[in-house]
Amino acid sequence: MIKKTTFAAFCFAGLLPIASAKTLSIADFGAKPGGPDTIPALKQALAAIKKEQATKLIFPSGTYHFFPDYADERYCFISNNDEGLKRIAFNLKDFENLEIDGNGSLFMFHGKINPVILEGSSNIRLKNFAIDFKRSFHSEGVIVADPEEGLDLRIDPTVFPYEIAGGILTFTDGDQTEERKTTTKSKKITFPYGGGLEFDPEKKEPAYLARDLWVGPAAIAKPLGDGVIRIMDPKLTGTPGNIFIFGPSHREHPGIVISRSQDTVIEDITIHHAAGMALIAQLSHNVQILRMKTGAREGSGRLLSATADATHFSNCTGKIEIGYCNFQVQKDDPSNLHGLYARISAQEDDKTFVIEMIHPQQYGIDFVDPNDELEFVNSRSLVTYGTGKVASVERINKQLTRVVMTEAVPKDFKVGDAIAEIRDYPEIHIHNCRMHGNRARGLLLNCRGKTLIEDNHFHVPGTAILFESDASFWYEQGGVRDCTIRGNVFENGNFGPLEWGTGVIEVRAGIEDEFKPSSRYNQNITIEDNTFILFDRNAVVRTFSVDGLTIRNNTIIYSEAYPNRGLKDELFDISYSDNVVIENNKVQELPENLTE
Amino acid sequence: MIKKTTFAAFCFAGLLPIASAKTLSIADFGAKPGGPDTIPALKQALAAIKKEQATKLIFPSGTYHFFPDYADERYCFISNNDEGLKRIAFNLKDFENLEIDGNGSLFMFHGKINPVILEGSSNIRLKNFAIDFKRSFHSEGVIVADPEEGLDLRIDPTVFPYEIAGGILTFTDGDQTEERKTTTKSKKITFPYGGGLEFDPEKKEPAYLARDLWVGPAAIAKPLGDGVIRIMDPKLTGTPGNIFIFGPSHREHPGIVISRSQDTVIEDITIHHAAGMALIAQLSHNVQILRMKTGAREGSGRLLSATADATHFSNCTGKIEIGYCNFQVQKDDPSNLHGLYARISAQEDDKTFVIEMIHPQQYGIDFVDPNDELEFVNSRSLVTYGTGKVASVERINKQLTRVVMTEAVPKDFKVGDAIAEIRDYPEIHIHNCRMHGNRARGLLLNCRGKTLIEDNHFHVPGTAILFESDASFWYEQGGVRDCTIRGNVFENGNFGPLEWGTGVIEVRAGIEDEFKPSSRYNQNITIEDNTFILFDRNAVVRTFSVDGLTIRNNTIIYSEAYPNRGLKDELFDISYSDNVVIENNKVQELPENLTE
Structure with missing residues (x-):
């Protein structure tokens, strides 16, 4: 699906090659694939790296387990995730010039532990590994019936252990006594849930028109026998065969956190699961992400990957590149840069x-x-x-x-x-990425540096590209100054509820109505050479308060991928904007099913 | 009730008089009774105290409000309470030689804030104030009926605001917008609950035989109209007219915390409410507590005071004195020293x-x-x-x-x-105290220094004096070496469930049966000149594995205060003990209702 055309190399001035490589192997510290807890070896290795100024740590290929018991601990504030006293596996605080190469290993985390946190580090390259959790922080159930009084689910207790006590559904980590014998005593943990969402397991995406359903902090449930339980909540609905996902009520363990760091490279990393965002960078300078994936591990018995955004950038600077990535079925946007x-x-x-x-x-x-x-x-x-x-x-x-x-x-x-x-608003290049099947929107573009979005493939249930920002609710700052969106395919998005967006590309900045005529919060947006595939009469571009908007050379094609949602939008719904050019867009004639 | 006889003064060698008093008044920093948020003035005052080496801070008499918004913040580990990043009002970190005199003021706390934390301080005297919270962290309801399917409660929404959403009962802080206008925006908070317990509002104590009932993390409830709700849990029972208490699921905001400090004096302080213990001292040397009270504030609409122990001492040293105190209706023991x-x-x-x-x-x-x-x-x-x-x-x-x-x-x-x-096991003197109506036990004596318990009045639902300790569950170390219990009145205790104890004074150390014959974990206990008033044929003293036990000159009187619980215990049930002397105890003849 992704066009692998040539494109101008994105130059990372800050990213120096790692010189005079002294390489350490985790094996030298006693860890081996399939071994019990890698944390003690990892801590020794990280201490040795600092002491010996080593520049590379390698993991011989295999599966490594990480438990919280012996892990470092630090109180962390993580933007758009949950703060807390964290146990941290790769605790990369104040490191310089280090590459960690997993050689394709799977890093399996157990319980309440944060896989990777960079804090005050520079020139760090993480590559060639996958992150997963033994027990996910969300849970899933197959919808077997949709009676009036609630929703009947079959939950696999080997994948998503649960109990019903006092009439309340509680997700647990089951009995992992055997597995934990090799480490110290751990307490049984529970997995509180909040937002529920119905997914289509065939299409691997939120079900058509499925919206957020609140199931937290406690769902009343009763066992019906044969492994089926009824969630006693009349407002819950769903289609038998689909998957109902209990999203976790917290975002405590995002996959990779990059905080107050510079020159970070992420290459060939897969996040099968994270309790929060797959990757979040804050107050950091220069981040390059190449060939990162989100997606549940085959054989894991799960559909959902990370429980929030695939990537997220909060008050960063320098250059941000996201290229050749494949973000699938995480429970929020592929990226939000603000x-x-x-x-x-x-x-x-x-x-x-x-x-x-x-x-x-x-x-x-x-x-x-x-x-x-x-x-x-x-x-x-x-x-x-x-x-x-x-x-x-x-x-x-x-x-x-x-x-x-x-x-x-x-x-x-x-x-x-x-x-x-x-600040030194980041220059953003997001290219050749595939963004499919996640909750909500695609890219939230809210940075004032040169922003180039090209050659991506979008299939998301809400708006694919959103210019958001407000100083009244999310308090995310934005307002682009130079944004080009070109060569992308937007394929049959907007199949979710209307609140996730009715246009493929939208401005929805938090500007009160009386100020829309005068505000020009976003500036210089060019949308060109894209292909928009629509199943509905929704807008391709819906904006307000923009100065400088060019929409040209785009192709709009109609499909019958989903039932239409009954919209009757103009293709280009532009208000309160100056310097608008709309030209040479090829529009397939409106098909029968969408004409009035 | 409390005998104010003379007693040998307990000499606190470490407590020097506060010399060369430079006194500051909170009024000098702009705070006044009834004013909005005292925190900004208090922070200025504490800074001035350090700068000017002032030795006294006074509050002109009145009511002072404290909000979390501008409060200091520190991550605190607090023994037997809940750790966390705390907002702290009286943040007494690294203070020396300071007296804080409230002149009878009421300090009213709003929301998630810790009233007083001493950390690394010495020679601190706190006196003459009361601590309360605008909204308690527990909630109460009057039992109006006890149907098969649950329990019907009338909860006063002006005192314990609540909602029923999705069939689940949630306690809230209601709408305090007006009150908060003078400070910054606060978020609405909820009050999670766990252990439920039935109280008798006339006797101001746990109801006869009432035991802990688990109602957390979520009670299924339905409104019955007329301000009554039904908790849909068949295992809940209660007597109409009694009070059902929803204990908070956390102990996050104990009233006074004394940590790694020395020479602390608490005088004439009342804790109307605390989310956790009223007072907890850990790793501290010399603590003197005189005329401290726990008890709900008159007019507060509440029965319960602190939601856990009145006082608690964890790994302390030096001398601990608790005298002339009045501990009432808190949701755990009056004291535990271990x-x-x-x-x-x-x-x-x-x-x-x-x-x-x-x-x-x-x-x-x-x-x-x-x-x-x-x-x-x-x-x-x-x-x-x-x-x-x-x-x-x-x-x-x-x-x-x-x-x-x-x-x-x-x-x-x-x-x-x-x-x-x-360690320098603390010398303990607990005297002339009244301990009434709390959950569970009286004093848990688990320190190896000279321990003297005299002239107290006990009326508690479990064992009045317990020698506990184990290295398998609570991990509280004990084993007395020189303990005298004399001149106390034990009035009609043991009216709770059997699991809170069947003897007035008991050893219940965590020693496995096979080691009881050989262990002598507690040593030299003298029980003399006490009055035991019993309504049941329960033991007065039940011990095992003690070396040196003298029980003499005590008076045992029978009452009809409660229905008897059908026990047929020996008065003195002593096993696996050496050097036992039991002499000259006057026992009223067993009354008709307790003979076989």
């Missing part, structure tokens, strides 16, 4: 104010430092009042920080407004 | 082993340091193999620590056994 807004909670004098992180999954992401340039933003229009320089900051706690500027802030700036860091 | 055992998880060589904290509420309580003397203990018999000196320790994480000894450990010492620190 900055952070913080709300003004109090103004103490004309230079001093208190900022608050509003979204709980942004708590503790301290992105304001002395000498930073900030922009002062009207939270209702996202229009910038002005900019200023930070003199000092005082962290009050994970939510609040007191900021003192060198000069008085603009007069109109007030409590309830927001600030963002004016 | 050391810590850690389990041997791995032996790496003859001097090196890994210890594990087993009880999750002991994680992170790092009590082993270089140069400590340790005892090596058989976990099944609690018999000591020998002792040794610590050369070095390496903390692996909150559960595991690697310990290297200076000499080889005893040969028989093995994985599964335990270690404890040989």
Whole structure:
């Protein structure tokens, strides 16, 4: 499906070749494929790497197990995932010039442990391994009937162990006593759930029009015998044969975390499962991701891969490349690249104010430092009042920080407004990727650096490319300045509920209606040479408040892949925008089933 | 009820008078009774105290409110309570020579905040204030009927706001928008529940024979109208008119925490409510508690006070005095004074082993340091193999620590056994206290220093004085060496379920049966001049494996306070003990209703 055409190489100036390679093998520290717990050997290896300034750690090919018992521990704030005191397997804190090569190994994690966290590291290359968890943090059941009073599910207890106690469904890790004998005593853990979603196991994607169904914090259930249970909730519906997924209520163990690090390369890594995002980078400079995959491991008995986004970038800088990746069936978007807004909670004098992180999954992401340039933003229009320089900051706690500027802030700036860091907005290149079957949307493009999205194949249930951002709910900063979307195939997306989007490419920035006519939050978007395959009369492009929008040389083809959803949209629904060029788009005549 | 007889003053050598008092008032920092959030003023005041070496902080009498928004934050491990990243109001870290005098003020806490935490402080005196929470972390309902399928409760939504959503009962903090306007945006919080217990609101104590009923993590409920809800759980029973208490599932916000501190004095402090213990001291030296109370605030609409023990001492040293206190209706014991055992998880060589904290509420309580003397203990018999000196320790994480000894450990010492620190076991004096109406037991005496329990009045549903300890479940170290229990009144205790104890004073150490004949874990216990009032034929003293037990000059009186529970115990049930003297105890003739 993916066109492997040539494309201009994306130059990573910051990524130096790893020189004078001293290589260590995990085998030298006593770990071997199929062995009990790799953590003690890994900790010795990482200590040796620092001591000997080794530049490469290799894993002879095989399956390695990782348990939390002996793992390092650190309190981590991870943007758009859940903070906490984490046990960390690959605890790459303050490392430099290191390549970790798994030689195709499977790294199997057991219980509450974070596979990889980079913190303050530079020039790190991770390659050739797959991450999976013995017991996934989500659970799945096959829908066997949809009675009035709830939903009947067959849950495989060998894959998703569960109990019904006091009438409440609880997912457990089952009895792993045998397996754990080789390590220390572990406590039985449970897997709290929240959002439910129906998936089609044949198509490996959310079921047609399936929307989020809340099943947490506790589903009332009764066993019906023969391995079937009834979830006693009349609002639950589903099609027999489909899979009902109990999403975890937390995002505690994302696969790979890149925090305050620079020059990170991810190559040929597969995330079969993660409790949270497959990969999240925050406050980091230069990230290159090549041939990364998400997808459940064959034979695992699961359909879902990661329980949240495949990749996510929060307040990063430099260059971000995502190329030749294959993101499948994770429970949120393939990527979201954004900055952070913080709300003004109090103004103490004309230079001093208190900022608050509003979204709980942004708590503790301290992105304001002395000498930073900030922009002062009207939270209702996202229009910038002005900019200023930070003199000092005082962290009050994970939510609040007191900021003192060198000069008085603009007069109109007030409590309830927001600030963002004016940074080296990342240059983004996402190319030759396949994004299929995940929940929600495709790419959320919210960075002001040159953004190039080319030669990708999208098949997602919501909007494929979204320009989002707001300073009132998610507090994700965006507003592109130079964005080109070209040569992509958008194949029969928008098969989910309308709330995930009614256009293939949309602006949905959090600008209040009265400010839409005047705001030009997104600028210079070019959409060219793409193929849009539609089964419905939905919009291809729906935007507002854009300055500079060119839509040209695209091909629109109609299919009958899904029943149409009854929309009657214009193909290009553009409002409150300047400098709009729409030209030379080939549109297949509207087929019979979609005409009025 | 409390005899205010003279008694020998308990000399606190470590407690120096606070000299050269420089006094600050919270009013100087802008806080006033009834004001919005006292935290900003308190933080300024504490900073000024450090800067100016002030020795006293006073609060003009009144009600002060404390919100988490601007509070300091620190990750805390708190023995027998829940660890976590805490917002802390009185964040007394590294303070010396300070008295905080509330002048009878009420300190009202709002939401997820810890009232007082001492860490690494010395010579601190807290006096004359009361701690309460605007919304308690437990909830209560009046039992209105006890149908087959569950229990019908009337819950006052103004005191214990709740919702029933998806058939599940959730306790909330209601809508406090108005109140919070003066501070920053707060998120609505919920109050997860676990153990339920029925209380008698007239007697202000657990209902006769009421036992713990598990209602967490989610109770299925349906509204019956007229403010009554039915908890759909057939195993729940209760007497109409009694109160059903939903205990919180966590102990996250104990009232006063004293950690790694020395010479702490608590005087005239009332804990109306705490989410966890009212007071917990760990790894601390010299604690004096005078005239402390627990009890719900009049007009609060609540029956329960703290949701766990009134006081608790974990691996403390020096002297501990608890005098003239009044502990009422908290949801666990008035006091438990013990050391810590850690389990041997791995032996790496003859001097090196890994210890594990087993009880999750002991994680992170790092009590082993270089140069400590340790005892090596058989976990099944609690018999000591020998002792040794610590050369070095390496903390692996909150559960595991690697310990290297200076000499080889005893040969028989093995994985599964335990270690404890040989420390300056505290000298304990608990006197003139009233302990009424709490869940479970009275005093758990598990320290090897001179222990004197005199002139107290007990009315608790389980065993009034328990010598517990084990290295297999709670991992609480004990084994008294010199314990005198004299002049106390034990009035009609043991009215709870048999699992809370069938004797007034009991040894229930975790010694396996085969080792009871040989072990002498507790030594030198004298029980004299006490009055025992019994309504049942339960034991007054039930012990095993004691060397040195004197029971003399006690008076046993029978009452009809409760229906008898049908026991036919001997008054003194002593087994596997040496040097036992039982003399001159006056026993009222067994009344008609208790003879066979």
